[in-house]
Amino acid sequence: MLGLLAFAIACRSSGPPASPPAGTLAAGSWDRVLSQARGTTVVWRMWRGDPAINAYVDGWVAPRMRDQYGVSVEAVEGQGPELVNILATEREAMAGRPGTTSLVWINGETFAQLRSENLLDGPWADGLPNASLIDSDSSIVSRDFEQDPAGYEAPWGMVQFALIYDSARTPDAPTSISALAAWIQRHPGRFTHDQQFTGMTFLKSVMYGLAGGVQAFQGGFDEQRYRQGRERLFSWLTSIRPFLWRNGRTYPPDVAAMHRLFANGEIDFTMSNNQNEVVTKIRQKVFPPDARALLLEEGTIANAHYVGIPINAPNAAGAMVLANFLLSPEAQLEKQRGDVWGDSTVLDVASLPTPWPSRFEAVARDAAALPRELLASRARPEVHPLYHARLLQDWRQTMRRGTP
Amino acid sequence: MSRRDLPGLLAAVVVASPVLIGAVYSTLAAVGLVGVGAQGFTLERVIDTLTSSETWSGVAWTFATAGAATAVAVAAAFVLAVRVRDRRFGQVMAMLPMAVPHVAAALAALLMFGQSGLLSRLTYALGLTTAPADFQPLVYDRAGVSLVLTFVWKELPYLTLTAMAVLLVDSRELEEVARTLGATARQTFWRVTWPQLWRGTAPAVIAAFAFLVGQYEMPALLAPSNPTALSILIYERAVDPNLLRRGEAHVLGLLALSISGLLVVAHQWWRARAEPGP
Amino acid sequence: MIGARRDGFLLAALGAWVLTPIAVLIVRAFAQSWRFPQILPDATDAWPALSAAGTGRVTSALIASLALxxxxxxxxxxxxxxIARSAVRVGRRFQQLTLAAAFxxxxAPPIAxxxxxxxxxLGIGLGGTFTxxxxxxxxxxxGYLTLFAVGVFASFDLSLEDEARTLGASPWQVLSRIVVPLLGRRLGEGLILGGLVSWGQLAITLLVGGGVVRTLPVELLSMVQSGNDQAGAFAALMLSLPPMFAIGLLTVGARRTGASL
Incomplete structure (x- = not known):
């Protein structure tokens, strides 16, 4: 055992010489970043729960990064709220030595938490060559849950919340909040929402709609306005709760469980934070062929997602090269294809050099996909992350716990 | 103690040290000294957690389901050990679920017991139910029926193997002696087999129960949202959007650890009394 | 006779109880869609699950899992x-302490x-490494194997070792002539039991390996959680087959040595 321990200490990795921090690199020339990155590996921590996304990252991005920049990309598990724990423990236990992760997939709340715990490196994102292509006029891209990315994260894509229903089974699907409530009351046991991020995004969308639109919640967290919104939302929920699936006494643990209930006809609606998930799930035969996405008239929440570089990243140069490649028109176009991932671009398509604008126009539209104009007109931005945190806590306390 | 025993003892210390480190780290995190959201010493997290009804209803529900599953599994394991210990088919069957990961067992339970699962489809085909909603909820249900069954399915092999091993090692000769001395089968069982079984399997029973209390994957797929199982509460707190509340995950983890610890201590005390040492 | 028939019934019930969930997983893994109220799926095609599994990654994860x-x-x-030998020899109080530590x-709940x-x-600088x-x-x-070994030593006469030693046997001779032959089978069982414990680890692998060390459970976790039940069931079978093989090995071993477990 002692020998084993000695062995362990002997082969303790002193680690490769860490590349300079991203903030320093960004101040220098891009050629230097490229040459530093060549021959390195980038460990990219991300949500690995969607085979379509995994296929894009492992099968399309990784080989191109290797061929064009000599960087190997290794995508590994580790998402959102867990990232903060992983990085904080690494920092506590590793005493300043470089960690494992060079790039993280984040947005909103996680970005806020990583920033408040000083776990992100930067600013670096505005110095990427492809940063000039970003649609910086878009309020969805330029503000991450009302926060200024400030160069500590680079945008990657954009999604919009949508309800999902089976157009063959439910031809009279409701299209507004009040119509939805009436529908739920007429069809007891056929609607519910999950207990995690997707369910809370749905509730937040409804809260906007019931309390005078997203404008009422913009400009930072305000206790008074939050309470008003919450009262409206909870009284709406109370009026429909007896008519929810299982009388609102229990909720599906996550969105995967809700998809399963929907596919088996236990409920008539499921939901997704990505308006195009319905397209990929039909193709995987998880959903029936007539499943469609639906946006409520009051609008649904759209948000952008980003990549960031941890403060203890062992390979900031490689991470920057990868982040820049992810913003290239070819990578953004491929990602947006309905048969690849269906994640909307963050680039200002109109001002791209030819032939890119026409190529983006030509991205094949799936029958189950929503038209871009409709998506744009119903998109509502995210508000301060505290609204989400408070809503989750209060929903658990009152709606989930306080069931009869 | 001779010098030859030293490596073993040292190894015991080294192997147990991560638990100790974990307990110390969790304690520090519980009082706000380390971890995400730590802002200096405070007992607020501990007090908030231990005074919340959510905590105790979760603990009670978790103990009830884990306890029920352990009781059923132990009873079944004893029956199997006594009746089929000599049958190879029985041995293989008893062990097979060990090979199936917990997540997979829970997925199978979902596919079988859900309101649109296989059982519900059978009652539908037989005309007993007309829609999924007619079928008795057995998943995400307050009674935790499918969760308890899945717990039993996964724990039965471990308990059966332990019980079989105990009987093979200790009781076969004693049973024969008892029988040649004229004891009836019933007397032999209650006077010889049963005490051996119980004494030999008690540690395994406690380990199985404590393991189920901490199990995450199966409740994550099968448990109701209210009451919230202890392991789910721990996970929710560990990733709480409010960083200040993340310390509560450690309070809950320590709570689970100390309850399990009490069980171990109680068992050893009971054992020491039952068999006075030399 | 009646007892035998009752045992037959018991064995049949046991078989059904154990095999039904496994059969359900097998059907799900090969069914493209299997929705209410179908009792059996109408379309079967394992290819989507196979391709979702990304064969190259799964193979390397399989090797890592087996090596671990x-x-x-x-x-x-x-x-x-x-540890168990020392604990058994050293005396009661210490034995209790060791058992408690192993316990x-x-x-201990995964978080602790x-x-x-x-x-x-991470402190010794091995975060994210195979070691x-x-x-x-x-x-x-x-921990598991210490508990297992303490049970084994309960019916094993350790004084044999001391006797051999007083008769002049070297430590190596004691090991090769007495300990291994007597414990051989139990050591084999321990190897398989220990392998199974490692095989199922997920949380610890993720925390310590940081996702960089990819074992089969890590690689397949996403499939189980993606809401794609076919991929999930397929992944579950991939994880179950090697341990089933190990259990088969264990029973075949039992048959050959004539011991029933």
């Missing part, structure tokens, strides 16, 4: 039996044990 299971099984058996590695291992392994994950797995594996 073998290594921890081997080291865990040696260390666990060593805690087995029953996982964070402890994470801090320890680090190996050491981390070794803790619960050794």
């Amino acid at each position: 299971a073998l290594a921890t099984g081997l080291f865990g058996t040696v260390i666990g039996f060593l 805690f590695t087995v029953i 044990l996982g964070v402890g291992l994470q801090v320890a392994v 680090g994950v190996f050491l981390a797995h070794l803790v619960p594996v050794t």
